[in-house]
Structure formats: structure tokens, C-alpha cells
Amino acid sequence: MPVIFITGATSGFGAATARLFAKNGWKVVATGRRLERLQVLKDEFPQGLIHIAQVDLTKRETIVEAVKNLPADFRPVTCLFNNGGLALGSDPIPDIDLGDWQTMIDTNISGLIHTTVEVLPLLKEAGRGASIINVGSVAHRWAYPGGNVYGATKAFVHQFSHNLRTDLAGGDIRVTTLEPGMAKSEFTLVRTHGDAEANEKFYEGVEPILPGNIADIVWFLANQPPHINISILEVVPVAQVPARAQIIRK
Ligand code: NDP
Ligand code: 8X3
Numbered sequence: 001m002p003v004i005f006i007t008g009a010t011s012g013f014g015a016a017t018a019r020l021f022a023k024n025g026w027k028v029v030a031t032g033r034r035l036e037r038l039q040v041l042k043d044e045f046p047q048g049l050i051h052i053a054q055v056d057l058t059k060r061e062t063i064v065e066a067v068k069n070l071p072a073d074f075r076p077v078t079c080l081f082n083n084g085g086l087a088l089g090s091d092p093i094p095d096i097d098l099g100d101w102q103t104m105i106d107t108n109i110s111g112l113i114h115t116t117v118e119v120l121p122l123l124k125e126a127g128r129g130a131s132i133i134n135v136g137s138v139a140h141r142w143a144y145p146g147g148n149v150y151g152a153t154k155a156f157v158h159q160f161s162h163n164l165r166t167d168l169a170g171g172d173i174r175v176t177t178l179e180p181g182m183a184k185s186e187f188t189l190v191r192t193h194g195d196a197e198a199n200e201k202f203y204e205g206v207e208p209i210l211p212g213n214i215a216d217i218v219w220f221l222a223n224q225p226p227h228i229n230i231s232i233l234e235v236v237p238v239a240q241v242p243a244r245a246q247i248i249r250k
Pocket of ligand 2: 136137138139180181182183
């Protein structure tokens with residue numbers, strides 16, 4: 001049975017992907033900090049289909065432990081979905097919180113690096129057909145006020161994905177950077193530090209991407225024929241367009 005290893009499986013894209021893959025008979029390694037949510041997910045499916053592990057992407061040792069403690073029937077790993085991540089704050093410089101910046105760097109960059117390094121041997125064991133899907137964002141390319149460090153962490157994900165693919169050349173592992181635009185999950189609630197009103201307002205009058213839409217795309221990516229590598233996939237709601245550069249008049 002194929003296995004998908006998911007970071008950030010407690011909410012949004014990760015939770016929807018875990019459910020879709022489990023429904024379709026894949027084994028799922030579901031990770032995240034909120035253990036109670038992982039337990040709920042696990043209990044929805046027949047025993048043995050979902051393995052859960054409490055992982056904090058900012059704490060490398062929790063990633064190492066999770067991989068070390070994987071039961072034999074959850075290895076090798078066929079697909080690594082490097083999805084866990086967050087934005088914190090959207091104020092432009094200088095009204096920023098350095099702690100928030102550090103957390104985004106520790107999670108979106110260091111967490112993704114450490115997970116990749118730890119899971120890579122298990123992907124190599126799976127061999128032909130294995131893949132890594134890294135979640136980037138349109139924010140890596142489309143600048144907006146307050147995008148500052150968040151957008152830059154996703155620029156890292158974009159380039160790291162290409163560099164990784166180059167290093168893995170000649171082997172079997174595919175690497176994709178999946179770059180969504182505006183999606184409705186818990187993302188904006190987290191970004192606004194729990195401001196429910198700001199969260200609702202952000203999505204007002206727009207039909208955003210939903211987590212299930214991303215899960216469908218991850219399914220499509222993970223199930224391509226083994227000689228196909230989709231390197232970059234940008235997905236946005238119809239309502240979201242890259243606007244022309246702003247002219248700031250004095
Ligand atoms: P959610 O907030 O709904 O989900 C984020 C997930 O990341 C949660 O499961 C959360 O788990 C996990 N996570 C956050 N910090 C950590 C941490 N320190 N350790 C482990 N897990 C962590 O948002 P989305 O589903 O929208 O976000 C998923 C990814 O998609 C992120 O990388 C985000 O940057 C990216 N993205 C989102 C877009 C959007 O508009 N929503 C658009 C483009 C990209 P827990 O809190 O339990 O640890
Ligand atoms: C999140 C997408 O456009 O809100 O990565 O920054 S956006």
C-alpha cells in the first residue's frame with residue numbers, strides 16, 4: 001500500500017489531503033502539533049490506515065523521533081507532502097514582530113528542510129513513483145505590503161524545490177512546488193493572531209480555493225506516471241490576479 005507523510009495534517013490543506021488519500025486506500029502518516037485533532041482524524045478510519053505523530057516543525061528532534069518511530073508498515077514512504085507552515089502578521093516594516101518573523105523562518109524553512117532530510121531515505125526506499133510535494137505560495141513572487149518574511153520563506157521553498165530536484169537527478173524521486181493563492185483554511189485566522197472578524201472580512205465577496213481543491217491537486221500530483229515530474233504548479237481562485245506594479249505618487 002502506498003504511504004503519504006503529511007506535515008500540518010491537523011487543519012486546512014493537510015487535513016483534507018489526509019482524508020482524501022485515506023479514503024482512497026493510501027496509508028497516511030499525519031503529523032502536527034495538535035495531537036487531539038490528529039486523534040480525531042485517526043479515529044475516522046479503519047485501524048491501521050492512519051499513523052499519527054506529534055511534530056513541531058520548529059523542533060528538529062520531534063521530526064527525527066517521528067521518523068524513527070514509524071511502524072514498519074508505514075515505510076517506505078511514497079509521497080512526502082511538505083505542507084505545514086504559517087504566516088504571522090501582515091503589517092509592513094517597521095511595524096513588525098521579530099518573534100513572528102523567526103517563527104515563520106523556523107517553521108516554513110527549517111522545518112521543511114529537516115523533514116525532507118529525515119524522510120528522504122524512506123522515499124529512496126520506495127524508489128520509482130516516489131515524490132515530494134512542497135507547498136509554496138504565490139506570495140513568493142507577488143509582492144504585497146506585509147508579505148515581507150512570509151513571502152520570502154515561500155521564495156525559499158520555490159528555489160529549494162528546484163535545487164533538491166537537481167541534487168536528486170538520476171534517481172526516481174519527483175519534486176514539485178505547489179504554489180496556491182488565496183485559500184480559505186485556518187491560515188488567515190492564524191495570520192491575524194485569532195481575529196475572527198478580520199478573517200471573515202478577508203474572504204468577503206471572493207470564492208477562494210478550498211482545502212479539498214488542494215487535496216484533489218495533491219492526489220493528481222502523487223498519481224502521475226513515475227516518469228513525469230510536474231515541477232511547478234500555481235493555482236489561484238479565478239478572482240485573484242497579479243495586478244500591475246503600483247505607482248507610488250508623492
Ligand atoms: P492552516 O492554518 O489551516 O493549516 C496549517 C497547518 O500547518 C496546520 O495543520 C498546523 O498544525 C501546521 N503547522 C503550523 N505550524 C506548525 C509547526 N510549528 N509544527 C507543525 N505543524 C505546524 O493553513 P493552510 O492549510 O492554508 O496552510 C498549509 C500550507 O499552505 C502552509 O504552508 C501555508 O503557508 C500554505 N499556503 C496557504 C495558503 C492559503 O491562502 N491558505 C496559500 C498558499 C500557501 P498545528 O497547528 O496543529 O501544528
Ligand atoms: C498565502 C497566499 O496570497 O494570501 O500563501 O499570500 S497569499
